[in-house]
Amino acid sequence: MKNPMMQQYRNFLKDTIRKHIDFSKTDQNRGIAPPPVQKPFDEDAAITDLPESCSLKGVKEINLSDAIKNRKSRRAYLKQPVLLEELSFLLWATQGIRHKIDYGHAYRTVPSAGCRHALETYLCVLNVESLEKGIYRYLPLEHRLLFEFAVDLLEVKIVEAVYGQPYPGKAAVTFIWTAIPYRMEWRYDLAAHKVIALDAGHVCQNLYLACEAVNAGTCAIAAYDQDAMDRLLKIDGTDEFTIYMAPVGKVKKPDTFEQV
Incomplete structure (x- = not known):
């Protein structure tokens, strides 16, 4: 192999580390x-209650096979x-x-190695009903949204942080998943890091399928400026640190967007 670094990075995809x-x-x-299920937060901060998932009127019932068949990466969104x-x-x-099982464990709507769930969900909100623009964090235990802070020229800065890819700046909201590695390292030590990446894939695929129920589209982003996003x-x-992203916006149905 011409590039010795290539084998090193290929080894990350293997599971020989467990030996x-x-x-x-x-x-x-x-x-x-164990570390806590979610990051702590100031209870006096600006927090938005979210509608309970069991009472959502705007979410249509769709056949699972149709959702899988229609899943596409969509980069063009309505206003x-x-x-x-x-x-x-x-x-x-x-x-x-x-x-919720205990302080450090909870069953979620996605799988995670050892029930460790090392991800946090941040939102770059640009066009969501009842929410001002800014950075938010999802509080899964309470099913609420924590307003973190406002950002001047947020549409510009999110695009700059993904090397000029334009669609996060035109999306209604961008999901940004961060990893807190110690949640997984606590159980798996050096075998933690590959499965964190696998877990991120589970989460993003659920987003793709769920978008089909609300006439929305998304497109996963793995190319971003690490320092700028953090x-x-x-x-x-x-x-x-940031590990994965996916802008979301409303789309026309049926559509002719590129499927990937």
């Missing part, structure tokens, strides 16, 4: 308490806002809590 880990020495097996109840459904579908979210880039 070299003494799992008896993980923080879990040493009796250290129509996403409704708050539609956003509520998309958040529930991607990171909603089915049952700065935009005001996270440290070490113990928490």
Whole structure:
């Protein structure tokens, strides 16, 4: 192989690392308490209650096979806002809590290795009914939205942070998933990092399918300026960092967008 670095990065996709880990020495097996299910927040902060997923009138019932068949990466969006109840459904579908087990564990609407769920969901809101523009964070335990902060020229800065790809700046909302690696490292040590990436894929596919129920579209983004995205979210880039993104907007149906 001409590039020796290539084999190193290919090894990340393998699971041979488990043969070299003494799992008896993980923080879990040493009796250290697990990290919390979600990041803490100031209860006096600006928080928006979300409609319960079981009472959403704007979400249509669709056949699962149709949702899978119609799933497309959509990069062109209408100027129509996403409704708050539609956003509520998309958040529930991607990171909603089915049952909290204890301080460090909860069953969600997506699978995660060892029930560790190392992701947090941030939103770059540009055109959502009842919400001002800004950066938000989803609180899955409460099914509420935490307003983090406003950003001047947010449409411009989100585009700059994805190397000029224009569609996040025209979307109603962009889902931004961050990883908190220690949630997974607590259980799996050096075997944690591959499965965090796999978990992100589970979450984003649920977003694709859920969009089909609200006449919306999305397109996953894995090419972004790491430092710029972490700065935009005001996270440290070490113990928490951006891992995946997906803009969402309303679309015409039927459509002729490129399928990928």
